[in-house]
Amino acid sequence: MLLKKENGWKQESVDKVRVFDFCKEYKISLDKGKTEREYVRYAIEIAEKNGFVKAETKEQLVPGDKVFYVNREKNVVLAVIGENPITEGLNYVVSHIDSPRIDLKQNPLYEELELAYMKTHYYGGIKKYQWASIPLSLHGVVILANGEKKDIIIGEGEDDPVFTIPDLLPHLAAKFQGERKTGEVIKGEELQIIVGTIPTKIKNSDVKELIKYAVLEELNKAYGMIEEDFISAEFQLVPAFKAKDVGLDRSLIGAYGQDDRICAYTSLKAILDLDGIPKKTAVTFLADKEETGSNGSTGLQSNYLEYFTSDLINRVKGNYSDLDLRKALWNSNALSSDVNAAMDPIFKGVHEAQNAAKLNYGIVVTKFTGSRGKSSTNDADAEYVWSIRNLLNKNGIIWQTGELGRVDEGGGGTVAMFLAQVGIKTIDVGPALLAMHSPFEVSSKLDIYETYRTYKVFFEDMV
Structure with a gap:
């Protein structure tokens, strides 16, 4: 087929009951974790119920081990050790849990x-x-x-x-x-x-x-x-209000903090629901301070990613060198899991329609973010974009591409460039929102579920 597929709800394979059921717990997570500290506590609670333990309790890590790290009560990292040598790279899904x-x-x-x-x-x-x-x-x-x-x-x-x-x-x-x-x-x-x-x-x-x-x-x-x-x-x-279904058909969710806890929840669930031992070590990293530039000791501009990756290497291999860390990072893949802006027919003039994300069209692959002349962006290379495209198509994921507004309209950034700076192959992949950064952001239940499916197959199949 030469043309793009139809939007999500027109796909015959969509299981409405499964999509709606998945989103019930998502709404609960938004109500339980309205701040970074609260979301970290929530993540630890469900991680421990699913067999994850503090990394420092395991002197030696072997394939299949499930561990977590906590940084100053504002970052949490979950890792499942893979079959491949850790210096051959890890698969990171990185979201942020701070919100305006x-x-x-x-x-x-x-x-x-x-x-x-x-x-x-x-x-x-x-x-x-x-x-x-x-x-x-x-x-x-x-x-x-x-x-x-x-x-x-x-x-x-x-x-x-x-x-x-x-x-x-x-x-x-x-x-x-x-x-x-x-x-x-x-x-x-x-x-x-x-x-x-x-x-x-x-x-x-x-x-x-x-x-x-x-x-x-x-x-x-x-x-x-x-x-x-x-x-x-x-x-x-x-x-003070709770997450709610939106619309007579209940197909949407309105809530505070969906940027970016929509990606935090789906990446958390993806690693908890992994089937078997992944080939590459899988990592869900929930970070802080993205909304103010990823600064501070709990933001992506700190070296915490290198810190916990070094510790994983040491516990897997029994020894560590700086070269091991550099090799592991350079051989790694990452999804910067952050939201894009859904085109609103009321304000469609700020978008370029052919390259704008839409609700109910699945997860959004965003090759570059930044503003105007692509400043402060990662801009993923064509080879890595193909690998993600191939992964999504092979697994029947409903997806679309998107851009954050018209060229000279404004723009925004994510954590992608900070992952890329240490050599990790990175691209932005997450759902689209209406009314982003407002007290009541709106998302699509179908897009949420496809986001979860994307992160899960990324952990299971990306090499």
């Missing part, structure tokens, strides 16, 4: 006009106005003055209070907001949450801000916090 959100500032709490507010700093690329006037939950960790660590989630329980960033009413917004550019309808410093209005009952002349003090009393009572503890805390505000 609102973080609390280190000194957030203040009182004005008998209202207590907390100041924030947004994380990643967001449309700031989308985060106003919606229910937000507070997730995070705080290290108290005595060194005790407390995990905190407020706003997810049925009876929990939530938080919100109040917007300006339309009756008074015509001049104040109406003359602003879209990106500044709500400005960064205006992203502030209401946290209380009732003053403390304490009688103390040193306490001037009674409502602020009452908020601190609540935090102290529940978690033992004092105001200074905000300095050693990580608090994130995320949408």
Whole structure:
């Protein structure tokens, strides 16, 4: 056949019941893991239930062994040791588990006009106005003055209070907001949450801000916090609502954080569901900090990939050399498993239709990302693109190609270039989303399932 295949739901081989059943647990994973730390805990929990153990508990690794690594509670790596010598390369599927959100500032709490507010700093690329006037939950960790660590989630329980960033009413917004550019309808410093209005009952002349003090009393009572503890805390505000089916036919999923936990979940499930021992050692790597450039010790620009790969080599071979690491990386394959932008008929002008991804057309193979003149991209070579194309066709995967918008429209990056920098053959392969980076991103159930199938056959058949 000379032409591309029809879109996914028109394929006779699609099993709707299997697709829908697979996506039920995916929605649960989104609700359980709204932050990096939470998703790492979720991944470890299901990994251990499937026979994975901490790598440091196994002095010697042999084919079929299942191990995991954890980096600072924000990265998790799952590996299944393959039959081939490890220096002949590994098969990596690398996703990120951070998502755009609102973080609390280190000194957030203040009182004005008998209202207590907390100041924030947004994380990643967001449309700031989308985060106003919606229910937000507070997730995070705080290290108290005595060194005790407390995990905190407020706003997810049925009876929990939530938080919100109040917007300006339309009756008074015509001049104040109406003359602003879209990106500044709500400005960064205006992203502030209401946290209380009732003053403390304490009688103390040193306490001037009674409502602020009452908020601190609540935090102290529940978690033992004092105001200074905000300095050693990580608090994130995320949408308080749960993942939901979208549409009368329930074919879509709407939820926060699908970029990129849609790939995190499917790559996690793929390695858990491996049939037998793979030829090459299989690795699912869930990373952090992609939304801010993959920086820091938990991002792909750190050397953590080289660290755990070196450790795997040492435990498999019983010894290690830098040359072994370089050989292993240079002989490896990777899927940078990240999302693409689905073309929306309402805003199709930002896309070039012939090279745009669409919902329900399967997983998207993205040869290059970057922006405008392909800056900050990997741009996979033709040989590797063919090998992925061949793998997908051979296994009956429903797939498409995609590009992140028109040439001069904008663009974006992934972790692909950081994998390629150490010599790993890499390409971006993941599903498409509508409303990417919004508090309620939309995905296709069929595309999710084809993404899972892709990662699984990549681990099983890619050599």
